[in-house]
Structures are given as structure tokens and as C-alpha cells.
Amino acid sequence: MKRILIRGGRVIDPAAGTDDTLDVLIDDGRIAEVAGSIEADDVSTTVDADGRIVAPGLVDIHVHLREPGNEDAETIESGSRAAVHGGVTTVAAMPNTEPPIDTASWVEFVASRKAAARVLPVAAITVGRRGENLTEMAELRTAGAVAFSDDGCSVLNAALMRRALDYARMVGVPVVSHCEDPALSGNGTANEGLSSTRAGLKPVPAAAEEVMVARDLILAGTTGARLHVAHVSTAGSVELVRRAKADGLPVTCETCPHYFSLTDEEVLTYDSSVRVNPPLRSRTDVEAIREGLRDGTIDAIASDHAPHTHEDKEVEFDAAPPGMIGLETLLPVTLTNLVDGGVLDLPAALALLTHRPAGILGLPHGTLAVGSEADVCIVDPTTSRTIEASWFRSKSKNSPWIGRKLRGTVTTTICRGEIVSAENGGDTGADPSASPGRGRKLAVHA
């Protein structure tokens, strides 16, 4: 029975409203005790957390792991290593792989791969993500799917989207909507505005996102189903969700660190690492996203970790696939731009990375409650570092944060009671899904 004692850290558990200097005892994979001074026998590892933040392991509900199909960009194993390196212990893996995750066997494949973090499959809404026929949602749910999404594109047929919401309501999990009207976004690559005009890049209007958000909110109202709007990027989308929530609709939404940190002026460099979908938006949109995070309209921060190989990204801006990696910079970007930026205090920011995203998918994670699975993220908040490509554990390095200074270093990550990433020793290569009671012994560096 493995017992880990984390001593003397600033324990912040937003789910419980805890923010105090405390000890945390982990026993047999679960949180055993959180108290002022814990005297425990038979502790196998003691982690000195003096001066550090002890938070629940982060829950990232929007991640692309590229397996199956694009293992040169990322695998479930490498992506999960990146996750725990960034303090993320639970990831929801999007189904736009090749082939897409649209059958029970593919859901089981994703869930069963060796991984350092907890990897939960999101299954496709429609077969092949073609927007024509619903997947067998009930069977997919039984196989382990935690949500449904055709992420990467919208379900264009409104009637089909309505049926998807209706059916998902029966199955009991949310539909995660990628809101984009391709007729409006066209083959655009940059937010419509002065920057796209100056750069000569094909524009994507805010309306391309907002008309679909509006449609899906109306359909959520029609069906009473749980709708989760992915990667909200515009002021108009935030306002639409705000109004829908005020009307009592069962709607949640997420944004990503780049949408509250970077503006569309970044495209003037033609650096393909800032090509994302939806595109980086205007300063006004960034401010609206920050306000949405502040007032609770936006429920979660997700990385939309989208790895692409160097070869795929090192091309002309409009030829590069959209997306940036984000699992490892999720927390430092949040600390640097939301907490240091005066938008949110630390507990509120951590809530958006832990129990609130967990709640969207109905997961029991993102908390340090006694009895819960022991997922812990220990952070040194005092250090700032200039991000270098070699620092990433992800197979891909497509990050606009390379060369920029960010605050906060994840020093230890514990997943299911196992130390899976630790400073100095780096990640331990641990596989919690295969440990206690499931086989593998770990080398602990703490």
C-alpha cells in the first residue's frame, strides 16, 4: 500500500473552498487526509511542498492526441506525458483522428492505451464525422465515451444536430459543439479585421462562430440537452452563452489560453504556430473572453492541445494546419495572463482548470476531497522561465510560447496516487492505469 505525504504546501482545492497551508496524505491511490499537520506511519514518499501550491490535478477537456492515424505528431502515450508534465491528470481526447473515434472498439482502444494521465475518449457525433448519420451513442457511452463531438467541424445539418442533442440527452452525456459555419469561414486563416487586411490573409469573421453558437443554443433549448460549446473565441459568443445561461439553458462553454492571451496581431509575423481554428481574435474579443471568465459565463479553460509535426507546420501560413500544443503551457499561461493580469485570483483560475471542467463531463476528478482518486498538481509559483522547445514532452513543438516568459513550474504531478512527473527527474514514465493492482512498479523521484 503506497502512502505519499505532501507536506506544508498552500493547498488550494476550489471545489471545497480550501486555501490554506496544509498536509495531504495519499493512501492506496486516494486522498486519505487533508489537515494542518499529519503524522502518518509507513509513508513511502514525502514531498516537501513548502512555498508551493498543492492543487487538484488539472482536468483538460479538449485535447488532441492524434492516435490513431498521426502518431508522428503525437501518441496517447506521448500526449499523456506532456499532460502530466503540465500538471494535467485527466484529458478528454477528441475523436478527429484518422480513422475517427466513432465505434466502440475505437473508444476502447483509446481508453486502453498506455498513458501517464487519465485519458478519456470523446466519441464522434456522426459516423466518420461526416455529418450524415448519428453514431451508436449508447454503445459508445458504455464503451467509455465521456462526451460526443465532431470537433474540427460543425454538424452542419441543423435537424441532425437536433437529433444528436436529443439522443445524447437520453445517453446522459453532453454534446461538445465545434461552432463554425464553413460558408462564412471559407478557407480563411485569420480573424477578420485590420490584421487580416494588413497581412492579406483570408478573413474568418466572428459571425462564422457566432451563428453556429446561436443555432446550437436554440437547439439546446429545444431539446433540453446538455450542450457544451468548445473553444469560444469571440465577444459575441460569450454574450450569446451569457444570455442562454440567464434563460436557464443547460449550457456550458470553454475557452483556451490563447484566446485570453494573444490577439490577432500575432498573424502579422506569419508564424504558423499562431494559426489556430477559430483564429486568434481582436483585443476587444480577448477582453470579452476575460470578462466571461471573470463573471462565470465561461466554465472552463481547455488547452485544445493540437500537435502538428515541424514538417507540417513549417510551411506558408495558409498551408499550415491549424492548432498549437497547449497541455504543458495551460497552467503557466493562465497564471501569467489571468492571475498576474489581475483577471482572476488563484483559486478562481484553478477552479476553471479543475473541478469546473470535470463537472461539465460529470467526472469525479479535479478535487482533493478525501476519498477521491489522488490526482495532485504541485506548482512552484515563484519561478518564471523562458519556454524552450526542448522543454516540451509532447512529440510536437508547435507553440507560440517558445521564447516567451511564463510564470509557474509544475514540480510534481500525481495521478491516481502515483508520482508520474517530478522536477529534476522529469516525468517518471509511470503508467497509473497499469499500476496499483494493475501491474507496474514505479521509479519515484520525489
Place this chain on the structure above:
Amino acid sequence: MQWTKRHLLGLEGLSREEIATVLDTAAIFKEILGRPVKKVPTLRGVTIANLFFEASTRTRMSFELAEKRLSADTINFSASTSSVKKGETLRDTARNIEAMMVDMVVMRHSSAGAPHFLAKHLDASIVNAGDGTHEHPTQALLDLFTMREHVGELQNRKVVIVGDILHSRVARSDVWGLKALGAEVTLVGPTTFMPAEIEGMGASVSQDLDRAAEDADIVNILRIQRERQEGGFLPSLREYTRLFGVTSERVAGMRDDVVIMHPGPINRGVELAPDVADGERSVILEQVTNGVAVRMAVLFLISRVRASERTEDAELLAEVSI
């Protein structure tokens, strides 16, 4: 001498002095082009690659002629016969060309920012010959040169640019250049052809050509691509011509000394009536002539910067060896 740049990627950010340096230098080359022997040895030993990833006849011929007049060695690369179609990346293509010890690259590409991409990866100097809908700096410089020949200094001059501003790299470069030289620029065209927030570049916008052009010194007319109608930007070319086509009746409402320009090729009878294109206010063919002189000036000025870098390197090496 105000020119210190080793690339010409666009006119955005260029100073009045830098643009004036190019135009003054072009005037010297234009004089040379009028001589019986039109060739100078200025770029002897310099190798220039013309990389045209997108079809272009006029710009390419103009650059090639400019290079030949300066006695540069040139190699040509066009997408239709290139390895791009075999899947080679832009960077690989460029690195191969650089491995052939090319000094300068003249590049036309359908992607905005493609020349910036190359400039980041190559030691060779890059001259943007048009990148997507971003910029076409040498076209704008020849426009400015032609304007200056006809109306003198451009400070406070009124310039109207009419047509498909949205898809026009020429319009963007013209606006940057004209604003740097102190001109007032009005962009005229249907609302569907106006890029978002273009006023942020310093130009005003109008949908009333007659009013905008009534006191203009210069009217620069852009080509309307016929496929834009199918793209839903225009109800019909007929309606476009009625609202924005430059006809002799319209020109009659403009100043007597208005200068009519067009970067070519012209859709006669669509954006420009044939009698205006060939009329006495038109300077369209002069623009073509000036294009060679301006491109000679750009290549010359950049080669001077490269030569001075080499001199500095040599001096540094000499110091080190002492």
C-alpha cells in the same frame, strides 16, 4: 542614401525617405533605359533567382528585363514545371536554389507571407513580386514613380483607388506607399470588395466613385476578376460597370488633368472603358516602362546593402587576422 534593407517584402513600414530613395534611383535608371545601349554592369557577378509559384507574365518579364539591364545572372523557376507539384516544400525548394549560391530571390507566391517565410530561412535577399492578397511592393513603387512624374510630390495629393480592394495586393501596397508620402487616399468599390477595417491603414472609403474622384489628382483602377461574380461578391459585372466602371462620361466629371492608371491587364469594358484606357489621361503604358526602372532600382539598392555587408565582414576578418 536612405536604403539599408536587405529585403523588400512590402511597403508597410517603409519611410518617406526610403521610398524617395527608390524613386530617385529609378529616375537614374529610367534615363539609362532611354540610351541606345540600355545595359549597365552594375550587378555583374550577382545571381538572381526568379521564383514564380503563381502565374505572372508582366511582372516576371519586367523583373527579368531589369535583371538583364543590370547584367545580373538569372535563373528562372516556375510552379508549372517545378518540384512543388511533386510535393517539395517551399523551404526545400528555396534551400536548393540557395545551394546554387543565389544572391537574390524574386518571388511571386499565392500565399500571403511566403516571402517573409523565405527571408527567415535564407541568406539570400528576397524581393516580393506579389504574395497572395498581401503586398506587391514593386508595382506600388512603379505606381508612385509614375504619379510623381505626372503630379510632382505626392504630399496632400488626392488619390482614388477603385475596384476590388479586398483581393488586391496592389491596393494595399499603394496605400502604404501613398500614406508614407503624405497623399490622401480614398478607396472606392462595392462594400463586398472592402477589406475589414481598411480605414485603419489610413485610407478613407467610399462607394460613390463620382464624388470621390471629382477632385482627385489620380484615379488608379484595379482589375476585376470575372470569377468574383461566381464567388458571390457581385450580382453581375454589368452592375459593377454601371456603378464603378471608369467611362469617358465619368472622366468628364473629373478634373481635366486627372491621371488615369491601371496595373493591368485590363478587362476592357468592365472596370475601364477602352477609350479611357487609350485616352490622353491614361498613363498605363508608362507604368509598364517605369516598372523596369523601378525594379532595377530595387535590385540595385539591395545589392548595395549586400555588398556593404560583405565589406564589413571582410574588414572584420582583416582585423581578426591582424
